[in-house]
Amino acid sequence: MVPFLYGTRYHEDNGMVRLWSMETNRGRDTMDPVFEQLYEQYHDDLFNFLFYMVRNREHAEDLVQEVYVKVLRSYKRFKGQCSEKTWLLSIARHVAIDFFRKQKRRQWVKASEWSEEQLGADEPMPEEIAIQNEEIQLMYRCLARCTVDQQLVLVLRFIQSLSIAETAAALGWTESKVKTTQHRALKALKQYMEEEAEREEWRHEKISLE
Template sequence: MSHNEIVADWFERYGNDIYHFLIYRVGPNEAEDLLQEVFIKALKGFHGFKKDSSPKTWLFTIARNLAIDESRKRMSKKRADTVPLDITNEPKTDTSPETILDFNEDTKQIYECIQLLKPKYQEVIILRGIKELSVQETASILKWSESKVKSTHHRAKKALQEELRRCFPYEEKRASRSAR
């Protein structure tokens, strides 16, 4: 099997998972382009792939690095473009109204709250909680120890719960009323 065929097979197996990771990390508008970049980098760097890790963790590592680069580009562009500080409490997302309508309401709320978390919390929530990767796979992708993955995931879940309560207090009130 040629390396082109192998990478094409990886795309079939892992493309959706990586795409969903990128949606949560950079938003739907950039996710598709970055997904293509992930597999272009995989093709170009195929001979550098070490067989000691799984292709899935290697591809997620590429996706993570591209997402970090994209976030840095956004931040530097924001600093260059904006002088006043944004002091609103509205969630910041880079999604179009059409895309938001495609998400169901629960997914939209979770997506918006995840975007408010620290980047390391976002990554561990997406990899462990949403993509359901193992602690070992997550540690390999993030280049963390397994204990750091566990403790950061625990803290990230608490932070996400707080964001959900803060952003959507109506849901909490409604849930407590229905429990009576």
């Protein structure tokens, strides 16, 4: 089973309340009950989703806060056509995609400064995943090889446990597109996991021969 991870919550004496005061421009000392409920109830879901997408705890925490900034600005326009969780995850999806675009631009600018070793190096595995069993680690590495759309569907369907309809609402897709992407994502994930398993087996054989 894929581990559900938890972020660091921001309580009433820190940045989120200060953010609330700045966004509403009313100088409130406490959060609005609706916003507080959204924060308390869905913070971990959002962190978990964003962590699996961006593969970094600090980035995920920052992006969760960005999601809630957007919630503060747009909640009055929420019409209840889907669940609050689905709506929040749809915002998180846009935030994650914006993050990827910014990272891609930064990487393109800095690429000329990287050595061949840096370009070929694997990204360090977050501690939360590194302490899991080998199967979880393998799946985490392979998930990163999937396309962004495939990752979105896999995380929403099998980590967030959203239905096909909820996933479609979160992504702004048709249910047919979700099903097709899920089928391709599972096929790709299986292939990548088999390739990784074969690679690991080859490494063990090489070590034993030495």
